[in-house]
Amino acid sequence: MKIVSYIHPKSTYLPCTGIGRHINQMLLGLEACQEISLQLLFSAQWLSAHHKLDERSPLSSIPFTTFPSTENATERTWKLLGFPQMDRYVSKDTDWLYAPMQTYIPISKCPVAITLHDIQAFETNLPWSHTWQHKLFRFKWSGWVNRALSDSRIIFTVSEFSKHRIVELLDVDPQKIIVVGNGVESQFFDISTVDPNTLIRPIAEPYILVIGGLKFKKGADYVLSVARELKLHKSDLQILVAGDSESKYLAVEQEFPNLKLLGIVPDKDLPRLLRCASSLLFLSHYEGFGIPAIEAMAVGTPAIVSNRASLPEIVGTAGIIVEPEQIKSVVDILMQLQENSHLREDYIRRGYQHSQYYTWARCVDVVRKAFYEYI
CATH class of the missing domain: 3.40.50.2000 (Glycogen Phosphorylase B;)
Structure with missing residues (x-):
């Protein structure tokens, strides 16, 4: 043909x-x-x-x-x-x-x-x-x-x-x-068996990874609200943002010391960044699919996604689906995933099994x- x-x-x-x-x-x-x-x-x-x-x-x-x-x-x-x-x-x-x-x-x-x-x-x-x-x-x-x-x-x-x-x-x-x-490319599955403690981390503190940059359509305002709430809780969880951000969000690090913009991340580094993360936070308003959620599952990192558009379909019961406007609930889940090893391991197991289809x-x-x- x-x-x-x-x-x-x-x-x-x-x-x-x-x-x-x-x-x-x-x-x-x-x-x-x-x-x-x-x-x-x-x-x-x-x-x-x-x-x-x-x-x-x-x-x-x-x-x-x-x-x-x-x-x-x-x-x-x-x-x-x-x-x-x-x-x-x-x-x-x-x-x-x-x-x-x-x-x-x-x-x-x-x-x-x-x-x-x-x-x-x-x-x-x-x-x-x-x-x-x-x-x-x-x-x-x-x-x-x-x-x-x-x-x-x-x-x-x-x-x-x-x-x-x-x-x-x-x-x-x-x-x-x-x-x-x-x-999902093979390198995401391959790194799932690597102890994250042996990998080079972008920061010493535990962190949540956001992929796609800070953009309004990708839920940037929700992410900033999460950063603010984490700060109020005096949580040591940081937020790292991979990808291009809209100009109006480029100065947010001054207001949010627990948030860091990484800019565009080379493809070879993304599996490692995901593997070392406490969780993926993906609060997009609209996605036709939402590849980062499956990539997170493939490396063994829990995925928290908004209840919008295709995202509930893509993650199924293997991801954590949230109402992004309920910031306190989102932050509670993020902190539980960091502190409750049983809850975290459950979503890692479910997510990895789910990702095998993709x-x-x-x-x-x-x-x-x-x-x-x-x-």
């Missing part, structure tokens, strides 16, 4: 977001399938002077073809006008044009499969749903998403929650939507089987 995959190369550069990880792992997995011939498709703007894809991308060794126009300009005309058709960049024996990301690609030569990781743009009950920024976001998506849903033979998504919202908000045939999910090999197999079934 011959598959051409359209990507945004920059999204795949390490370290990358959850969507970037999905792109990398799905395509590396498909490339490893003996019966599949995989080729990348992207704008020539991403090529180096030596006509190569940047080595920061794990996909740099996969064969590729490019189109001459810039990525933004090309996608803008795809989404607004439905052209240029990309048939000229795809050979006649191509079986699928696959995008492991959210886009619309006009083509008539072969069937198309795209991936909608979430449809936050169409949600109307989020704290920011009525801001002008979100209304503009929704307007831009409205210009192309229905055409993409109509023209694509398969719509992949990453959770049952996202599938349900696609069906409910966009009136899509559920038979067309396949939940592929997300996985492998990239399983995700790749779902996609591979769908390509054969829907051809």
